[in-house]
Each structure stands twice: as structure tokens, then as C-alpha cells.
Amino acid sequence: AQRVTQPEKLLSVFKGAPVELKCNYSYSGSPELFWYVQYSRQRLQLLLRHISRESIKGFTADLNKGETSFHLKKPFAQEEDSAMYYCALKGDAGGTSYGKLTFGQGTILTVHP
Amino acid sequence: DSGVTQTPKHLITATGQRVTLRCSPRSGDLSVYWYQQSLDQGLQFLIQYYNGEERAKGNILERFSAQQFPDLHSELNLSSLELGDSALYFCASSVGLGSIGEKLFFGSGTQLSVL
Numbered sequence: 187a188q189r190v191t192q193p194e195k196l197l198s199v200f201k202g203a204p205v206e207l208k209c210n211y212s213y214s215g216s217p218e219l220f221w222y223v224q225y226s227r228q229r230l231q232l233l234l235r236h237i238s239r240e241s242i243k244g245f246t247a248d249l250n251k252g253e254t255s256f257h258l259k260k261p262f263a264q265e266e267d268s269a270m271y272y273c274a275l276k277g278d279a280g281g282t283s284y285g286k287l288t289f290g291q292g293t294i295l296t297v298h299p
Numbered sequence: 300d301s302g303v304t305q306t307p308k309h310l311i312t313a314t315g316q317r318v319t320l321r322c323s324p325r326s327g328d329l330s331v332y333w334y335q336q337s338l339d340q341g342l343q344f345l346i347q348y349y350n351g352e353e354r355a356k357g358n359i360l361e362r363f364s365a366q367q368f369p370d371l372h373s374e375l376n377l378s379s380l381e382l383g384d385s386a387l388y389f390c391a392s393s394v395g396l397g398s399i400g401e402k403l404f405f406g407s408g409t410q411l412s413v414l
Contacts, residue, residue, distance in 0.1 A: 218399050227336075227387060229301060230405040237400060272342060276397065285330055285397015286355055289342035 188213040188277050192290035199263050200298050207258040207293045209247075209273030218276040219249055219256040220287070225269045233258075233271070243267070263297045270294050302326065303406035305390050311412045317378040320409045324371055324392030330354070331373040332393075332403065333365055337386040348373055349396055380413045387411075 189212040199205050211217060221233040234242045236249040236256060247258045256273060273290040302325035312318055324331050333345040335358075344357035348367035359365075362380075367373040377384060387410050391403045 216399075222405075227408075227410075229407045230342075230389065230391075232402060232404075235402075276399070285332060285347060285393050285401065285403060286344050286357065287332075287334075287403060288344070291341045 188217070188275055188288045190273050190275050190288050190290035192271075192273055192293050194293050195291065196294050196296070198296045198298060201265055202262050205260050205263040205267070205295065205297075207271050207273075207295065209256045209258065209290060211254050211256065211273075211275050213254075213275060213277055215277055219247070220274040220276070221245070221247055221256075221258050222272040222274060222289075223269050224272065224292075227270075230272070263295075265297045265299055268295055268297045301404040301406065303390060303392050303404050305388075305406035305409050307409060308407065309410045309412075311414065312380060313414055314380055314382060316380050316413075317376065318380065318411065320375040320377070320388055320390075320411070322373045322375070322390030322392075322406060324373070324390075325394075325404055328392035328394050328404070329371065330393045330395065330397055331367055331371070332391040332397075333359075333373070333375050334389040334391065335386045336389060336408070337383075340386075342389075345375070347397070354396065377411070382413050385411055385413045 191210045219236040222230045274287040304323040329350045345359040347354040387408045390406045
């Protein structure tokens with residue numbers, strides 16, 4: 187079974203402070219990890235995925251297979267970063283649904299001025 | 300704009316009723332996925348269709364059903380609605396089965412309120 191855990195439901199920081207949103211996963215195979223962002227219960231937008239090793243809007247995330255983690259980080263938070271963030275996992279289900287995403291419960295990030 | 304279109308944006312209905320949510324995938328995408336977002340359950344995968352055939356099932360109730368038509372649009376049918384079915388229903392699409400490296404694109408969702 188695949189599982190994604192985001193231990194923090196709420197996270198508050200001040201503008202300019204570093205921010206880290208935690209994500210741990212459980213999966214026996216080779217997962218693909220994603221971070222999605224949702225502003226005001228609108229469309230889910232892909233923020234980044236581990237296979238791309240890209241940095242979007244200043245956010246980065248590194249897959250740590252030893253710790254089964256994929257934490258999202260940004261060195262200097264901005265007010266416009268306030269949103270709901272979801273960590274998601276896609277497993278190599280081997281013939282069934284590759285595309286099924288398992289989401290964590292989400293973390294609401296609030297960046298105060 | 301992701302290219303995935305969902306209608307209607309909002310739906311208000313009463314308990315016991317039946318509704319149909321519609322999703323048009325991005326041009327060229329063969330897979331459609333349905334997700335439910337609720338306050339208590341979070342984001343949950345319901346079902347996936349690929350090129351007209353059911354591909355995978357998640358936590359979808361028996362009162363719910365879906366289909367994908369030859370033009371690849373999909374409909375999610377919710378019947379005998381209960382208060383707890385109130386949620387935001389998202390549709391997503393991908394070009395293939397969703398294998399490693401393949402992106403999913405989400406629609407704006409349909410907000411269902413059951414009164």
C-alpha cells in the first residue's frame with residue numbers, strides 16, 4: 187500500500203523566513219513524488235516533481251529514499267506563497283493504474299507580512 | 300489554464316437526488332481521473348478511465364459511477380446523495396496511463412453542496 191504523510195496541518199512563518207513543509211511516504215517500489223499547490227480551493231497546480239529536480243517559484247524538494255521523505259523548502263518565504271500544499275506519490279503499479287496519485291492531507295502555509 | 304474543463308463549477312442539490320459532473324480532458328489526453336476533496340477525507344482518488352475503459356478504482360462508493368465516452372469526455376454520476384457527499388470533485392487528465400514521468404493536469408473542480 188502507498189501512503190503519504192504530511193505531519194503539519196498548519197504552518198505559519200513570517201515573510202523572508204525559511205520554510206520547510208514536511209512529507210514522508212511509504213511505498214515498497216520506486217515512487218514518483220510531487221508537490222502540488224492549491225490557492226483558495228482552486229485548481230491543483232503542479233509545483234514540482236522529484237524527477238525534474240527543478241526549482242519553481244524558489245521552492246525545491248529533494249527525494250531522500252533512506253528517510254523516505256520529500257520535504258519542500260524555500261529559503262525566503264513570500265506572502266504570495268500562502269496556500270495549501272499537497273505532497274503526492276505515484277507508484278510504479280506494474281500494469282494497473284500508474285497514474286493514480288496518493289495525496290497527503292495537505293499543509294496550509296500562511297506567510298505573515 | 301490546464302486545458303481540462305469541468306462543468307458545472309457549482310452544484311447545489313438536496314439529499315436523495317442524483318447529479319452528473321462532466322469533464323473534458325486536454326486535447327490528446329486519453330486518461331481521465333476523478334478525485335474527491337473533502338474537509339475530513341482530504342484528496343481521494345475515485346476512478347480512472349483510459350480510452351473509454353475503466354482502468355483503476357479507488358475509494359468510490361457504489362452510489363457513484365463514471366464513464367468515458369468515445370470523444371474522451373467523462374461523466375461522474377452521483378446518486379442517492381447524502382450530506383457527506385458535499386465536496387470539491389476534481390477531474391484530471393494525462394496523455395497515457397500515467398506512467399513515470401507523465402504529468403497529470405487538473406481541472407478547476409465542481410463544488411457540490413448537498414443540503
